[in-house]
Each structure stands twice: as C-alpha cells, then as structure tokens.
Amino acid sequence: MSEKNSYSPHGVIPACLMPFTADFEINERAYRSHLQDIVSVEGITGIAINGHAAEVHALTIDEQHRAVVVTKEELQNTVATVVGIHTDSSLEAGRLAAYAQKEGADCLLVFPPNFMTLGGHLRPEMIFEHVGRITDASDLPIILFQFPLASNLSYPLSTLLGLCERYPTIRAVKDMIGDGNQHEQQIRELKALDSPVKTLTTHSAWLLGSLSLGAEGILSGAGSVIADLQVALFRAVQAEDFATAKAINDRIYPTVRAFYDAPLLDMHNRMKEALVILGKMQEAHVRPPLMKPTPSEIEKISHMIDQAGLTPANVYRNAA
Numbered sequence: 001m002s003e004k005n006s007y008s009p010h011g012v013i014p015a016c017l018m019p020f021t022a023d024f025e026i027n028e029r030a031y032r033s034h035l036q037d038i039v040s041v042e043g044i045t046g047i048a049i050n051g052h053a054a055e056v057h058a059l060t061i062d063e064q065h066r067a068v069v070v071t072k073e074e075l076q077n078t079v080a081t082v083v084g085i086h087t088d089s090s091l092e093a094g095r096l097a098a099y100a101q102k103e104g105a106d107c108l109l110v111f112p113p114n115f116m117t118l119g120g121h122l123r124p125e126m127i128f129e130h131v132g133r134i135t136d137a138s139d140l141p142i143i144l145f146q147f148p149l150a151s152n153l154s155y156p157l158s159t160l161l162g163l164c165e166r167y168p169t170i171r172a173v174k175d176m177i178g179d180g181n182q183h184e185q186q187i188r189e190l191k192a193l194d195s196p197v198k199t200l201t202t203h204s205a206w207l208l209g210s211l212s213l214g215a216e217g218i219l220s221g222a223g224s225v226i227a228d229l230q231v232a233l234f235r236a237v238q239a240e241d242f243a244t245a246k247a248i249n250d251r252i253y254p255t256v257r258a259f260y261d262a263p264l265l266d267m268h269n270r271m272k273e274a275l276v277i278l279g280k281m282q283e284a285h286v287r288p289p290l291m292k293p294t295p296s297e298i299e300k301i302s303h304m305i306d307q308a309g310l311t312p313a314n315v316y317r318n319a320a
Helices: 028-039 061-075 090-102 114-118 124-137 157-166 180-191 204-212 223-238 242-259 264-277 295-307
Strands: 011-014 046-049 080-085 107-110 142-146 170-175 198-201 217-220
Touching (some): 011 223, 028 046, 028 061, 061 080, 080 090, 090 107, 090 124, 107 124, 124 142, 124 157, 157 170, 157 180, 180 198, 198 204, 204 217, 217 223, 223 242, 223 264, 242 264, 242 295, 264 295
Parallel strands (some): 011 217, 046 080, 080 107, 107 142, 142 170, 170 198
8 A cells, every 4th residue: 555545534634614706606716725724724634625614515526526626736745635525426426536536635534425314324235335436446545424313324333333344444433423422432442443443523512522532633624713723622632631621622612602503504604704704714605505694693603703712813823
C-alpha cells in the first residue's frame, strides 16, 4: 500500500460549508476563501468536503466532482482532503470514490444510503455490498459515518464491527449515534478489534463528554467556524488537562446554542450566518428546501457568537 493510502484519520477535521450565490449557484471564489480560512488554523489534520455541512444532498455529481478539484488546488498537501461519498446508488458510490482517488483525495467519508431508513438495519448485506462497491473502486482509507439512532440509518454494533473487520481500509468511524451508552461501547469495541478503528466524534453539542469517553478526534461542521477552539479542546483532553478542557468548553458552549438548537437540520445554515456576522462570508444562501433563518434567529446567532467571544478580528484565532 502506498504512503498516500496509509493515511490514518485522526485529530480535528473540520467539515467545510459550501457558499452559494443568491441564484443558488456555487460561489467558487467564496468556497476557495473559506477553505483557506479553515486551513489557516494550526493543528487541524484535514478538511472534509461534500458532507452535510456542504449541503451535499443538494449538490449534483458534477458539482461534487468540481469540489474535489478545487479543494485539492487550495489545500495541496498541507492537510488531508476527506471526500464525502453520499448517494443512494452503490454503483455511483463506487464511481465517486474512484474519481476522488484519481483527483488526489486522501480519504473517503462514506454515508449510509438514505433508502436504508426503511429497515436497512434488518438487511446488513445491503450495506456490506454498498461499502464493497466503494472498496472495489478505491483503496483510499475510509471513515464510516455512523448516523443517529433516531435517523433509522445507524448500523447495529454487530454490523458496524463486521464492516470494519471485512473492509480493512475502514480506519475510523465518524460517530453521531446520539446515545452516550452506545457511543462509549462503540469506542471500546472499535479499539479492541485486531486492527483497531478510531472514533472521530461529531457529537458537536457535547464534545467534551464525547472526547472524555475516548474519542480520538473530531469531525464536525462546527469546525467551519470554531476549528481553533476544537483543536484546543482536543489537545487539552489528550493531555488530560481537564481544567483547561472545561474552560475551553465553556467558550464553545454558546456556539452550541447558536448552531445546534432545534431544528437540527438548520445547523449549517446557522454557521453560514455566523460567518457573515464575523465577516468571513459576504452572503449566507442555502439551497431549497433549506431556508434562511428568520431575522430573530439571526439575532440570536449574533448574540451567542458575542457570548463566545468570537469577533471578526479573532475568528479562527480565538484559542490563541
């Protein structure tokens, strides 16, 4: 296996947003600027693209391809490029994976097909086939996305462990299971495999608790705004400096209220509004059916950003 394909996902990997113009076209110039803002944060190990934060559900295949090209142009080899594989077609998933590898991606973030909400957990052979099509097309390392229990898209623990055992290119799980008991069990069971698999938490509303349970990294859309604070929190927990970790978590908490209050599907819309407030994006547009937050909610986001001590002068440098 080449050095490229031995990449091990770890540490803090922000998931970037996708800026749009008022007529819902991709704003490539703003996207490039956004990538440069995130990669300027000392201590991140990669940037995830074509994920929830980037509204991948609303991107065409051609747009997803273009995002890979642009991202590699901007990041070069400074940090890893982690490419989301989000499609209900296993055949298309293989093609997306092959394209990402051809264009120089370092890692794949594999989403479960949405059709599996109708009982896919009862037919584990379906997800084995889906992941198998991806591994047949690419030998890039994989981060497997474990969805919340409430979504009906999460994998039973036996299925999750079986996937990791069958497909050795699975190096990490992005965990959003939403249940602390199962989260801890997964962390422990994944570490205990003959070839241990890391857990990257995306429990962005309770990062300190998740990291304290043993998660070995953070893969989060909130990193598009607060990557520096996530790096500081991760380092403090790794150093077992929980007094510092608690202080950093207190600084993060207002952003949790800004981004992650119900309805959760608006979380990335809110992050765009935060970056407009902070002068890092000129406009905050989302593609339908997502809708712009109301003026009162934007006012709340502004208040919470202020409570977090984030300003145009220190955003991406707030932890310094």
